[in-house]
Amino acid sequence: MNKKILIVTAVLYGLVMLSSCKKYLDVKPDDKFLESQLFSSKVGIESVLNSIYLQLPNSPLYGENLSTTAVELFAQQYNYSASAYSAFSYYNFNDPSVVPVIDTIWSSSYNTIVNINKLIANLAVYPGVVSKAESDIIAGEAYALRAMLHFDLLRLYGPVYSTHPQVSAIPYYTVATPDAQPFLNAADVMVKILADLHTAEGLLAADPIITLGKQEVLQNDGNDFLRFRNLRMNFYAVKALEARVQLYAGNNAAALAAAQNVINSGAALFPWSDPVAVNAGGNSDKVFSSEIVFALQNLNMYSQFDATFVSANSVLAPSDFRLQETYEVQTGEGVNDYRYRSQWGGVLYGIMRQFLKYTDVTDQTKTFRYMQPMLRMSEMYYIAAESETDPALALGYLNTVRYNRGLSNLPDGTDINAELLKEYRKEFYGEGQLFFYYKRTNASMIPDGSGMDDYSFQYMRDSYYVVPHPQY
């Protein structure tokens, strides 16, 4: 009898052991991470921030749509006879080729914003995992990136700000939540963008770029995460973004102050490109890397670019006439322009030149490889020139850039805004800024990329400038 009781007890004990072990069910996935795992290590937190920098240069965002394709097509930078893209050039936003693109810019931006919001929130939930100094830098970059994404959503999907600041634009997310946030009007969005930039500026006050510079060499000492500051949303990038935002908001004085801040304190960090480097043949620094305040490192850059501009069935390029007109080749200016000389290839099919800005170089050790420009010094000079009330000073800013592009100085009395338009067209090919320049200035007619003569224009209206956001 005792033996039987023993057996039954043993079995019951076995049953309990079998079934109640909580630890047994605590399985950690090996192909993904739980939030608590990730935020309990420095490497984990850094990788979350880095994932933002990896998402931004993907093709739905700054890798293509917001740099080389969609927004450039809207700005009539290319010959729309390339049929795959013609609907973009016609602002036919309901076309099946356009809808997925404007949807993906929208949803990818907000998806990146969720990641940013999660990061910001979790830095507070898991304190002390990284040092206070590093935490501030990570948070500062995150706030500024959140502002940048919302700003570009506002510029693309929002109203023409200069005329309709009170029109409903986009929702502004400061928390990661499944509950949809309300659409705010453009002016309110602008307030939130500037607030985030202000927060970022404060958090980045001790950015190593201020004391140690860009640090474009890896040391493998465990601190590399805070090097290559020009590939990160650094302190000056925040100021430069602020200048861009303030100008868009029409706050010229504030824009000027921010631009001057970057020009003055960042001059040594972001020097003008050496013409020798720019014209170095197979190793030409076609993106003018030294002047870039903030770039994304896009490892898919050359393949993405190749697919659109080199081996595609319909290669994107402006008509040769339009290109020559843009760079003022007829007047003799263009042939000396470093940008024209380095960024454009020979005539293709007898009608157009190939865009070379993002083609690879021979020397694979060059640090400027894979740099996708987001903010550059020249824009600070343009902003300063546009918002400076003293015409002489304004012309000075403009001529500084022209000098560094191999162009002659413009005389006093030049129409600054007309020249600035020319500069934006030359400087930002493939960088996605021109459409927003047109939208900011509410230009009523813009030169079209397929134009064959001086009378070829695209007439603009609000419905072309305001890209409809997805309805769900």
Added chain:
Amino acid sequence: MGLWTFFAFLLPNRRHLTETLLIMKLIVILILGACLQVSARGYAQTVTLSEKNASLEKIFREVKKQTGYDFFYESKLLKEAKKVDITVSHASLEQVLTICFRDQPLSFSIVEKTILVKPKPVPEFAPPEETAAPPDTVRGHIVDEKGNPIVGATISVKGTSKGVSTDANGNYSIVTRGKAVLVISYVGYATQEITPGSRKMLNIDLKLSIISLGEVVSTGKMERKMESFTGAVLKVSGDELKAVGNENIIQSLKTLDPSFIVVDNNSQGSNPNNLPTIELRGKTSLSTQGVKDVFSGDPNLPLFVLDGFESDLATIVNLDMNRVASVTVLKDAASTAAYGSKAANGVVVVETKRPVKGKLSVSYTADFRVQVPDMNSYNLMNASEKLQFEKLAGRWHVGWPSFDEGLDSLYNQRLLAVKKGVNTKWINIPVRTGFNNGHSLYVSGGSDELQFGIGLNYKKDDGVMKGSDRQTWGGTIDLRYRYKRLNIYNKLYLSGYNFNESPYGSFSTYAQTNPYFTPLDSNGQVSRYLDQSPYFYDTIKATNPLYNADLPSKNYTNNFGITNNLALIYSVSNHLRVEGALQLQKDITTTETFVSPQNTMYDQTVFNQKGSYTNNRADNFTYRTNLGIVYGNTFNGLHQLTANLRGELEQDHNTQVGFDAVGFPVGSNGNPAFASGYSPYGRPTAASGIYRRSAVSASANYVYDNRYLFDASYDLDGSTAFGSNRQYTTFWSVGAGINLNNQFHLDKNLFSLFKIRGNIGAVGNQSLGRFPNVSVYQYNTGTNIFGQGTQLQSLANPNLQWQNTKTTSVGTDIALWKGRFSATLNAYDKKTDPLVVVVNLSSTTGLSNYPTNEGVMDTRGLEAMLRYSPIYNVASQVVWTIGITGSMVKSKYERFGPDGLASLNKEAQAANSLSRYIDGNSPDAIWAVPSLGIDPTTGFEVYKRKDGQSTFEYNVDDAVVVGNTRPKVEGVITNNVNYKGFTIGINLRYRIGGDQFNYALFNKVENIGESNINQNFDKRALYDRWFKPGDVAKYKNINIGSGTGVYDGLAFSSSLVTSRFVQKENDLIGESINLGYQFINKPWMNGIGLKVLSFNAYMNDIFHWSTIKAERGTDYPFANAVSFSIRASF
């Protein structure tokens, strides 16, 4: 009482169940308490009694209760007994009995654990042999046909009032005297009478009686007597399955159980490599893509259990039918609650045959099957019709003279070819008659202690598409060893399959190819292109599907699996058994595909990326183990209690790795060594997941006097699928029933069974993806100078609740006239609340595929199975039985709210889908814009707007429910004749009252435009479309011209989903017609040692009559099959 307290405790009370560990401890304490009491009672050696003027029977009951000793007597003896006064405390049994029998005309003797009561010897009058015969004890073991012990069988001495019943291991011992005859009976089995004579050991095999209603149901976890079970189950034997068809279990089971529906797969037809979609009692989950992950399956699939362990659909489909002993379909909460978290869709329990002791027995089965493609549903144009259609459609007229000239000459070329007799029946090219054969061998034998079985099987199915085949094989070694109280059972199972998909690709390509083209060019070569128009504006270029089919290609899957099941059963006492089992399983599946670089799909591809090879390997290692206690006892002959407590542990580790390569030299056979590289920017795919589960389940069945039945079960299930904060979930069921025939002592000749039963319970579903309740991150696909990035993969929904399906089921089982008529009726309601839905949230949230709880799905249904035998002569083996089964299922969504699933509805609208998620509507509803037909004046379709107005403008928001794909009633009509070994069975499936969206009309009568005019279409496109004003036509304007392109005429607008394409579907299907003959023990067979020889012939799906004319089997044709099966046992 202890056990009852324990089960009462287990009844659901959620508040009590939150603290898992506490409960576990309490359970242990209670069970231990219960068992201790049981043991104490069973083995007490002393008696304490205080009775005044008590009947002897009462004393006997009391003594039995205290000692466990049985009394054995003839009841008339006690009539003469005197009342007894007795007060004893801790007296021995003998003392007590001596007191009781002091003044009685009776005497007693104790034999083993039985007290024999007999009249006091009166030598003068008693016949000498009566007294001469001393009491004997006969022991033995009672088993069923499969060799499983029968628990609770009754053994009585003929002519006496009482008997004994077998214990949990089928053992009994009974006291007899002289020429006593033992009567052995058990519900559902033929009663046997045996005279033990001088034998002391009597092992008995009970045979199933012809009435098969009363049987033992195996729920896979424990066996229960069907008669006392309150759940809705259907048990069919392997032979019954084999009588319907010899393809696989699933195909036969659907004929036998009306609630087990194999959903027609119109795309894959009779592809042997396609796994069926199965529904048991309708749906319980939404089956949108989002609810699944890489390792999860169909959320509406029932759970399969093979030999006590969870299995998967592929294994069940591949299982050798000849090895199947029985299949039990568990449908409701009482029968499935022990499977708790996986039971929402019901459970199918498959048991394979076990080795039988005795001399070596060999059984061999050969199956042959011939399949021919069923093309009857195709109604394609011939060459001249097609050309005529093109002419009418406006293909050969542009309106620009320079183009029309060229078109004219091309048209004339085609016309000339047609006149010459070119009319290629493309659909006949990729198909063939498929010959299948299967062989199965099982050898078994052994002694009482050790039995073994060795099985081998092989089967080759050639599909009706050329080059599509499937080979399955398996080997099994069964060992069964019995040592005293310990039973060891081990089953080793090796299996595998290889299959090839047809190099001919999709059948639809052939159905689409124009009949005025010939597959061979003028040189007799298979041309690359059928048609290369010389005109640049005629951009259509038709490739020759045969060209690609002839190129080397590969689409091959190989599987190898090994499974070992070890079970140990130890009998602690006659009433208590301990069971433990362990399963180890390893499974490897590799899929390789290769597409030749010459394939026309690479025409536009750069030279170094032509051709592709992919390799995907999935590995799976599983262990499952369980340990349990089974208790069974009968108290006072009135109270039967069986109870079961079980703990389980399971781990399932899946990994999947794949890569692809591109750029092959022309003529390559697909060896990846010849690839020029991986696909550009491609990377290997990998996934890995560990799933663990631990559970405790308990169930009990109590029967009072074979009249009142009660069932209760409880399952505490912990799983990694539930997320880390909510690892445990509870499931439960309670059921009750009444055997009216026993309650009201109904005439046994009329009512053999009349049971009413019902139960209610909650079960879950784990076939959904795993949605953790903490946010999960994954690596970004790229890197940069700062290293890797980890990106939010899914934002946790901390409030997510698991799907819980509350099941209510009531039913009745009736058998009349000794089984001549039988009926089973069931009604049920399955309410899944809440549902797990994966939605795309507002795009601004940045979250997609967010798991959330929305709404409720309520499925209600009725099932009926009726059987009657107009001729019923069992003794002379002449039986004619007709039967009908039917099921009705209705599901509807509730509580989504006005915009609960707006995002899914938006997606459905955008995709032109026929389904919507809207309250009060069925998941099977067809949503489309109501059509008012074709306007006779213009040939355009007229739609009905929401406000009732007619309009030419299609607006997807006007869609309403225009039909329901689920038939109102579906079932099988059977007709079986058994005449002295000859059997004929006819099983016809009927489906009444469903609707179908006819894709043949949608795609091949309408929706013909510039882009597909070069394909072949349904004849109705030519004959039934509107042609000129005044035509009253069902289908719109035949002219497909577009305003902006090169074709003139009316603007082509594609037809959209409207009620015009929805048709009523009533079907009659020749599901199985079979014929069999069995030779048993014929004189000529003895010479060659043959015991049984049986022949069967079948026709499966031999016809399909439907009220709608739609193409069936679009990517792979359906097949009509004729098969034969021969079985020989030596």
